[in-house]
Amino acid sequence: MAELVRAPIDVPGLLSEAARPDCGALAVFLGTTRDHHDGRRVVRLAYEAYEPMALAALESLEREAAGRYEIAACRIVHRLGEVPLSEASVAVIVAAGHRGPAFDACRWAMDELKRTVPIWKKEFFAEGGEEWVKGTRLE
Numbered sequence: 001m002a003e004l005v006r007a008p009i010d011v012p013g014l015l016s017e018a019a020r021p022d023c024g025a026l027a028v029f030l031g032t033t034r035d036h037h038d039g040r041r042v043v044r045l046a047y048e049a050y051e052p053m054a055l056a057a058l059e060s061l062e063r064e065a066a067g068r069y070e071i072a073a074c075r076i077v078h079r080l081g082e083v084p085l086s087e088a089s090v091a092v093i094v095a096a097g098h099r100g101p102a103f104d105a106c107r108w109a110m111d112e113l114k115r116t117v118p119i120w121k122k123e124f125f126a127e128g129g130e131e132w133v134k135g136t137r138l139e
Contacts, residue, residue, distance in 0.1 A: 002058030003077045004051055009088045014075060023072050023095040027102035029110050031090040033083045037133070041126035046082045047089060049119040054078070057117040061109050069105035071096040076109060078119055089121075 065074040096102035121133040
């Protein structure tokens with residue numbers, strides 16, 4: 001079950017929930033706040049979302065990942081509001097019998113989240129000013 005949270009993401013709790021005796025793989029992706037973007041120093045980020053639509057889209061991604069890949073479960077948590085540097089803003093955790101499908105499903109879910117879910121990121125810069133981040137292709 002996907003979640004939108006306004007506090008730090010409980011990564012150890014998510015890992016504990018995801019562990020299953022029938023699965024030999026947990027693939028985890030954590031998106032964290034970095035201190036730069038396009039040559040500018042970032043001091044903090046903030047995320048906003050159209051919450052009912054974003055939550056429904058995240059839940060749909062979890063279900064689609066489970067139908068598309070040989071996995072037991074996919075869990076997505078995204079943080080809203082201000083996220084300090086180095087803290088996780090998103091977590092995608094996939095449980096599977098084997099690492100290949102776990103890695104594939106985890107990457108697919110994160111890529112689709114960035115492409116389709118109505119969550120927007122604003123960066124605040126050291127020299128002043130702020131800017132909404134435009135979506136980018138995976139590099």
